[in-house]
Each structure stands twice: as structure tokens, then as C-alpha cells.
Amino acid sequence: MAAAAVTVVMWASAFVSIRSAAEHFGPGALALGRLLTASLVLGCVLLVKRVPLPPRAAWPGILASGTLWFGLYMVVLNWGEQQVDAGTAAMVVNIGPIVIALLSGWLLKEGFPPGLMAGMGVSFVGAAVVGLSMSDGGSSSLTGVLLCLLAALAYGAGVVSQKPALRHGTPLQVTTYGCFVGTAFTLPFAGQLVSELPEAPASAVLNMVYLGLGPTALAFTTWSYALSRTTAGKMGATTYAVPAVVVLIAWTTLGEIPGWLTLLGGAICLAGVAVSRRRPTRVGGGGGRTG
Secondary structure (H helix, E strand, C coil): CHHHHHHHHHHHHHHHHHHHHCCCCCHHHHHHHHHHHHHHHHHHHHHHHCCCCCCHHHHHHHHHHHHHHHHHHHHHHHHHCCCCCHHHHHHHHCCHHHHHHHHHHHHCCCCCCHHHHHHHHHHHHHHHHHHHHHCCCCCCCHHHHHHHHHHHHHHHHHHHHHHHHCCCCCHHHHHHHHHHHHHHHHHHHHHHHHHHCCCCCHHHHHHHHHHHHHHHHHHHHHHHHHHCCCCHHHHHHHHHHHHHHHHHHHHHHCCCCCCHHHHHHHHHHHHHHHHHCCCCCCCCCCCCCCC
16 A cells, blocks of 8 residues: 555656646657656666566566556657647546456456446546546647547556566566666657757756656556555556645645645545445455455
């Protein structure tokens, strides 16, 4: 739970940093700069700790999650958020945890616990309310909506791909080498990053570095640690707390006072997370341990 909480707070803070950095970097350049920073830090950790290469059985999941989640997701999400307002992006991307629950229930044989599905339904309603409250009322491009939908699908498929890899590799191995794969995926944007860096203000560069250090290097590692100890469906449902934390961070750091509709949506998100993570009531004395 502590690792999951760190992940939620870090990922929520990322939205604030992306808002600043995205004004000065293209979607691919921002993703590459973020991943390069994370790869450098995580690579140094591997060297200091003398961590060996992941076992062969872990590589299919590492390659899939690195390509889909670290690479594709970060690029298309940055791109999509340039085409639609924040509210629309939040609502579409929050399909991701539902994709995780459906794919993990089917492919990973985690099943479809009623409490989990009910909690995710409640949280999705909350995320939609937050999205509506954040919408600027403008028209959203079809391209932007499709990009956000692609980001949600890549996120969901990436998480489900990562779970089997954690059966064979450690969270540090799976996260670090997944980050390396994502960095390789975004290398075609190196020229754009090099050309935009000299023109970007120091604040934008620092935000990009922070995205690599906190929301990527640290948060993806704590995510993997938590994911290795619970189901993909429950971890996906936990991320529905992110919109509520984003509201609090924007309130305290940017002075953006949320309206009553935003606060209501955040509260609904948290209530849904609580329902989804509640252990089912045991009937009789032979109940099994839940994950």
C-alpha cells in the first residue's frame, strides 16, 4: 500500500510538470527527455547494486511493457493532450484501468471480482465528473480523442504485459529494462529534443528532469513492487486516486481552487478505490487468501 501510495502521488504530480514542460517540448521530445533521465538514474542503480540481467523468461513482458507503456503511451498521451482539453483527456485515458481489469481477468486468469468491478465503475464515474469540471467547453478534435484512447489501450496492455515479467524478474530489473526499451522506442525524436533544448527555459528543462526522476524512475519502480504483490486489476483500480490527488496538488502548489464539482468527482474516485481494494467477506471458515 505504501508503494502504491508513492506511485499515485508521483503520477499525480506529473500532470502539473507536464503542463509546464509541454509548452516548450514536442510530445516525442518530452517523452525522450523524461525516459533518458530515468534510464540514467536507474542504470546507475543497477551498476551500484550489481544487478544481473533479467532471466530470459522475463524478457517478453519487459519488451512488451517497455514498448507499449514506457514508449508508445508517453508519446501519444503528450500528443493527445495537445489536441483536446484536459477534461476530455482525463475521461478518455481513464479507460485504461478498465482495460487492465478486463485483460488481466481474461489473460492472467485473475477473474472479475464483483467488488473490484463495482469499485472501478464508481471511480470511473468520479473521473468523468472531474473531467467535466476541468473541461474548457471547447471542441475536441477527433484526432486528439483517438490519441488519448490509444494511450489508454497502450497503458492497459503494458501493465498486463508487465505482470508476467515480475514472476521472473525483480521490480528493479523489470522497471529499468522496460525504461531502456521505452528510451530506444523514442530515440527517433532525439533530433527534435536537441533542437528544442537550447530554446526551452530552465523551468521547463527542470520539469522534464523531474518527470524522469520522480514519476518515472521512482514511481514506476514502486508500481512494479506493488504490482508484484497484488493483482493487475487492483493496481489499475488504485490509479483512479490520481485525479483526486492532482486536484489537491494543483490547489496547494498552483493556487487553482477547485470547484464543488471537481471536489465531488475526486471524492467519488477515492470512494471507488476504497471499494475496489476491500477484501471480500469470507463465508465459513475455509476462505482462501485474496490477492
